[in-house]
Amino acid sequence: MTEEITREKWLLSRRQFLKGAALAGTGAALAKAGIFDLTPARAQGTTHFLPGPTADYQVYTMCEMCVWRCGVVAKVRNGVVEKLDGNPNHPHSLGNLCARGQSGLMMTYDPDRVLAPLMRVGERGSGRFRQATWDEALDFTAEQMLRIKDTYGPQAMVFSSTHNLSQPLFENLLNAYGSPNYGTQRSLCFNAMVTAHLLTYGIQEPARRYDGMKYIILTGRNLMEGISTSETRQLMEVISEGAHVVVLDPRFTKTAAKAGEWLPIKPGMDLAFHLALINVIVSENLYDRNFVNNYTVGFDELAESVKPYTPRWAAELTEIPEATIYRIAHEFAAAAPFAFAHPNWRTSNFVNSFQTERAVAVLNALIGICPEQGDCIFPEEDHVGLGSPPQPAYPRISAQRLDGVPWKYPLVPLKLGVFQEIRDNILTGQPYQARGWFFSRQNPIMSLPDQAKTIQAFEKLEFIVSVDIILNDSSWYADVILPEATYLERYDPVHAVGNRVFIRQPVVEPLGEARSALWIYRELGRRLGLQDFFQYVDEEDYIRQQIAPFGVTLEHLKQVGYFDVPREKKSGERIWDTPSGKVEIASETLRRAGFPAVPVWEAPPEPPAGRFYLLTGKVGQHTQFATQNNAYLTEVDYHTHDLWMHPLAAAERGIRDGDLVRVASDVGEVEITVWVTEGIRPDCVYMAPGFGHTSKGLKKAYGRGANASRVHVTYTDPVSGGQALTQTFVTVEKA
Amino acid sequence: MSHEKLTLEEREALRQQTLVKHYTANILTHWFNVAMWLFLLPTGLGILLGKIYPFVPEAWNNLMNQIFGGLAPLIHWHSIFGQVWFFVLIFNVLFGFRKYFIPFAAQRMFMDRDDWKWLMIRPFQMFGFKKNQELPPQDAYNGGQKLYSYLVVVGTVGIGVTGLILTYSEAIPTSLQWIIQWAMPLHFLAVGTTFAGVIIHVYMGAIMPEERQAFFSMFTGKVNGLYAYLHHRKWYERKMAEKAAWEDFYNRQLEAVGVETPAEGGLEAPPAPEPAGGD
Amino acid sequence: MAEKKRYAFVIDPARCIDCRACLVACRAEWNTPAGQTRIWVHSDGPQGVFPNLSQTFIPAQCHHCEDPWCVDACPTGATFKREDGLVLIDEEACIGCGLCVNACPYQARFRNTVTGKADKCSACFHRVEAGEMPACVATCIGGARLFGDLNDPESTVSRAIAGRAVYRPITNEVNTQPMTLYLSSPAAAAVQVSPQPREPVPAETFWHTVALPVVKAAVALAFGGQALAFIFQLFKGENEYEEA
Structure with missing residues (x-):
């Protein structure tokens, strides 16, 4: 499908060019030859025709091979992306890219890419599609979505998408359309961590600071394989500077190979391990009294409740020796404030994971994660107030959410949702039957547990539309596939890291008919009669409206790749964004919802014999x-x-x-x-x-x-x- | 040599005779070959580098590199000229097959007893041995020349084929890489041994006074009768016989149409179509 | 001209996390064919018995040896060592014979199946000349791969090895003076760090034992013989009447 340009083809032409140059060069060499220098020419490195890749120009943009979004410098030659390098100015890449980032250009030049809108012609799941024009595909999609809205109400349309920069526009589409049903990867990933840290610190995703760290406990954060470029690098940096890293993992991961200590803990028992650490630190008065007294609430309740969680108790559950747990508790406390237990994305992935994350959050609070006021291991996040196009208020939604929030899961933040529950409720048809599913850059058939169920759910639907780059497993079941341009071919909304705003911009023209998500959602919105929610002429216009408050031109941003927003210097004591304004070791919110206010032991299920x-x-x-x-x-x-x-x-x-x-x-x-x-x-x-x-x-x-x-x-x-x-x-x- | 048997007058008379030894096509081919060797040998030596060829001074490599603006163009030009050389020779053989190549092969590729005998004596005479031994009569090419033509034919084919392999080596899959690996020493071996022959050829053809006629014949195509008689007696005699036969035939043709036979020393018969060797 | 450069790789296996970003970076930078790589990350797998395990990752590439056997083996000079220490291949001058591939005791070379030429790490000389790091070094998240000028005391490599023991991947049999300095012993079964001398190919043996001596002897004999004959002829003198 990508007949017009492949890297191989380009390389071939380069080779031929060089061959021509080799011969053409001879005349010139002869012409300027007067006196011959008999010293070895090759040893001086003056060999003329040693080919090396060269770029015509380079473009600053952002990676999208995972959600970390490293800065990228893309080198282009003859209209083909030749190489991606890490942007040293980007705090997430620090000049590096991981294997995935380096391979990014092959996503653009993937021979399996969908390069024109596809409409299903065979049975669902047969993989038989025909190419369609954008008008045809979008008209049909809008027609179906309007039919579902008119017949069953907007709540019958399920939307889902995974973390990406155009997600706000996708959410704009679903909110304007009026559906409460939105599935994201969050409940498959970090719900426990985010919920626990929101309840404890009022922070969604605590940033981690590594400089100077001496003791780090990683519970399920396999940083050497679940790579977040800058964080992985910082961890390696502190390890080589002598930091002691404890890895709890039933598996000898690459992080375990690099860590000072690997504890092959029994799955699901990391909660017991952390409770035991808390037990030792509390009972032996190893905690940071100043921090605990001044910035936390509920310590006494905790002190009481952790009493049974002794290292001896934990040793039996975790299969980690009592002495080891005891030692780690002491070492961890002694290294404070240059120590932290990583909040992770997920821990051991058991139903007790929320308690585990709470225990991690509380453990960090106990040793005082803010060595100096305002200089915390979990620093406050910068808020860059980006501009946005004007738009009317969203329609009021009265239907229940299919994911059970909040009627079944009262504490799950609305934004996080419970994706797997939507799938289950499509199958049960309760509390009402969903009829359509619109997913963007997501592969629920692969990512949701129990694939057979997901396929059944897909089969129950009247209409499925997907925005994708390749024909992924879920798109395989779709009725319409809208081909998105890859991240090297399109604009996305700008993105702030700290106080620095970065742009993702096209490095090369999109292949085939692929279009940016910004374009697709606006065009679809227009056909759904929601044009007031997409008030931008084109992608550049959208970005201009985003950066309007900062007096920076788009041209400057494109050329440099980023701009800095002046930091507001915050003064006074840090206020934590929790109901009490303090770090909540005991959470009243939890108590009111009928859950234990402090981290408690909750036994995970264990496999029956033979499993x-x-x-x-x-x-x-x-x-x-x-x-x-x-x-x-x-x-x-x-x-x-x-x-x-x-x-x-x-x-x-x-x-x-x-x-x-x-x-x-x-x-x-x-x-x-x-x-x-x-x-x-x-x-x-x-x-x-x-x-x-x-x-x-x-x-x-x-x-x-x-x-x-x-x-x-x-x-x-x-x-x-x-x-x-x-x-x-x-x-x-x-x- | 057997010139003692000739009187001075006979020698002078023989000297006045002119025999055609080489056709223009052969002469051109010869000098084309020379020109190409003059290009290909120094450039080829300029390519050789590494511990395998310590005898090529590095300065020579550098000189060649400088002239051609680098190693790659040096190699490119060497292979371009090499291909021109080889394909022109092949072209000549193919298109002059009946007219030039068969006679060439007939005259130069078959050794008889006299040739072997000659080989047993002549080389020694060059260094003052076997002075009194009589050299057997030789045809258009003597035993040494015939041996040399073997060398040239085998060498040329060897150089050409291995050279083509090396030129188009990138098309050879890695599983057949040994072909390239063998092509290199064989190319070198073919050039080296042919070149050893060339040294003798050049000395005998261009420096030895006795072969001066042969040298000039590579420009004019002709030798005089005395040289032919002394060095290539068999050929001389055959040529004379052919000439006589041709004259006889011609005269009879004239008689048949009623033209008077010209008097002695008058109109000469046109030369017979002569099979000649190319060099 | 500034002081002569002496480029070297410095590799800290302790910092390698086996993420293989370097492998992809190299692949993308040079578009080497699938299945052919210029660089490696070796691992012998987890060592020891559960739960007492260790695992090391050893990055490797062409060591740009000070005594490069590949350069000696190259018949055309397409492989050469620059004054700055880099061992490079002039692809246009390479005939793909593979003698260098066979000669390298580290098996750091291969014949590129697309170009038909010898191929190996070039230390991304074009990037280095433009002031960048080689692709693998630039992208190395763990900071395990370093590259730079040992003659410059301020370079990353000089600072990395300052006051530390360094290990060269050599054996008693093979010492090509590799210019990769490991900050811990690169003990691994892989040939890229445990060099193995290799037998010359038959054609190479033929070259040394037959082709070269024969050509030398033939040329020497022919030339010597003719020179003698010429001297003899000088002594004999010429007789103008003898001339045919």
Whole structure:
């Protein structure tokens, strides 16, 4: 499909050019030759025709291979993206890019890209589509969405999308349309962490400060594989400066390999570990009295409630020696204030994860995370007041949310939602039947647990539309696919990191008919009669309205890639954004909702005999379910899509390294090859997410590895709404 | 040599005779070959580098590099000229196959007893040995020349084929990489041994006074009768016989149409179509 | 001209996290064919018995040796060592014979299946000349791969090795004076850090044992013989009547 430009083609032309140049150069060399210098020319590095890649120009933009959004310097030659480098001016890249960032250009030059709108012609799921014009595809989409709205009400249309810069426009579309049903990746990822930290600190996602750190506890934050470029780098930096890192993980991850201490904790028991640390720190008076007295509430209640959580108690649950827990509690407290327990994205992914995150949050408060006033390990976030186009108020929504917030999950923040619940309620038709689904850059068939259920839900719907770059597994079931330009081909709304505002701008023209999300949503909005919510002429106009308050021209921003907004110097004591204005060790909000106000022990379920914990976790070469078709990444993701199994467990079942095995849970089974390794607890097996794609539109990814979401059972944490991804117990036997 | 048997007058008479030894096409081919060797040998030496060829002074590599503006263009020009050289030779052989190549092969590629005998004596005479031994009569080309033509034919084909392999080496898959690896020493071996022959050829053809006629024949195409008689007796005699036969035939043709036979020393018969060697 | 440069890689295996960004960066920078890489990150897998495990990651690439065997093996001079220490390939002068590939005891070279030429790490000389770091170094998140001028005391490499023990990937058999300095012993089974001398290919042996001696002897004999003959002829003198 990308016939007109491929990198190979371009390289070929470069080679021919050089050959011509080699011959043409001879005449010139002869002409200027008068006296010959007989010193070795090659040794001086003056060889003329040594080819090296050269760029015509470079463009500053932002990466979109994951949600960290590193700054990128894209080099272009002959209209083709040649190389991406990390932008040293961007605090998220610090000049580096990870493997995914480096491979970004192959997303643009993926031969499987959808380059024109597609409309389904065969059975749903048959993968038979025809190309359509934008007008046709958008008209049809608008017609269907209006039909659903008129027949069943706007709530019958489900919207879903995953973290991206044009998400505000997507949300604008769904809010203007009037649907309360919005699914995001959040409940599959960080609901527990965000909910816990909002309740404790009033901070959604605490930023982490690494400089000078001496002691770090990582619980499920596999930073060396779940890479956030700058943070991973900062962690490596402090490790090499001598910081002690404790990694709690049932699996010997690459983070464990780099850490000073790896504790192969029993899954789900990290809550017990943290409660025991709190127990020691409280009972032995190792906490920061000043901070606790002045900036927190509920310490006494905590002191009382953690009494049973002794290291001896925890040792039995966690299978970590009592002395180790005791020692770590002391070391951690002694290193304060240059110590923190990482808030993580997720912990061990059990229904008790919310309590675990609360324990982490409280543990940090106890040792005093603010060494100096205003200089906290969880610093306050900058707020850059970007401009936006004018728009009317959203229509009033009276329908209940299909995700059960707040009627089933009272404490889940409205913004986070419970995605898996929407899927379940499409199936049950309760409290009402959804009829359509619009997803943008998301792959719910792969990402939601219990894939069979998700496919059933899809089959129940009357209309499915997707915005995507490639034909991902969910788009495979869609009725209309609207092809979006890749991040190297389009504008997105600008993005602030700290007080610095960055632009994502087209590095090259979009291939085929691909269009930016800003364009797609505006065009669709216009057809839905919602044009007042999309008051911008084009992408550049949108950005101009965003940066209007700062007196910066778009041209300047495009050229430099960013601009700085002056920081407001905050004065006075820090006020925490919680009901009490302090760090809430005991939360009244929780108490009122009928949950324990302080972190308490909640036993996670354990696998019945003969079953394993099925672990999940990141690999450094892929992002969720989106990058497995990238040609560059598939070459370097070796040893990532096998099932990890301990030699003892394997021997018991007569399984040898490289064997094909069947992994089965209550909801499904997959076949996968085994990697027998010492690097995992004997009671666990591990599968990386993102493999086992079922869309034949992904030629590289199709059928490669196995998909864990086929066996994942859906369990939702009643407090935070998070999916307990590790709470699936499987049998493993030779296939 | 057997010139003792000739009187001074006979020698002078022989000297006045002119025999055609080379056609213009052969002469041109020869000098084309020379020109190409003069280009290809120094450039080829300029390419050789590394511990394998310590005998090529690095200054020579550098000189060649400087002239051509780098190693890559040096190699490109070497292979371009090499291909021109090889394809022109192939072209000549193909299109002059009947007219030039068969006679060339017939005259130069078959060794007889006399040739071997000659080879057993002549080289020694050059250094003052076997002075009194009689050299056997030779055809248009002597045993040494015939040996040399073997060398040239084999060498040229070897150089050309290996050269083409090296020029288009990037098209050879890595699994057949050994072809390139063998092409290099064989190219070198073919050039080196042919060049050793060239040294002798140049000395014998251009420096030895006795072969001066042969040298000039590479420009004019002709040699005089005395040289032919002394050095290539078999050829001389055959040529004379051919000439006589041709004259006889011609005269009979004239008689048949009623033209009087010209008197002695009068109108000469046109030369016979002569098979000649190319060099 | 400024002081002579002496480029080197300094690699700190302790800081490598095996993210393989370098592999992709190199792949993108040079568009090497699928399955062919100029650089490596080696690991012997988790060592030890659960739960006492360790794992090291050893980045490697061409070591730009001070005594590069590949340069000696190259028949055309397409592979050469620059004064600044970089061992480079003039692709246009390379005939893809693979002798250098065979000669490198680190197997740091390969024959590019698309170009048909020898290929290997070039330390991204074009980036270095433009003041940038090689692609792998520039993108290295862990800071494990460093590159720079050892003659410049302020360079990142000089500062990284200051006061630290460095290890060169050499053995008793192979010492090509590699210009990659490891900050911890790069003990790994991989040949890129545990060099293995390799047998010359048959054609190379033929070259040394047959082609070269034969050509040398033939040329020497022919030339010497003719020179002698010429001297003999000088002594003999010329007789103008002898001339044909």
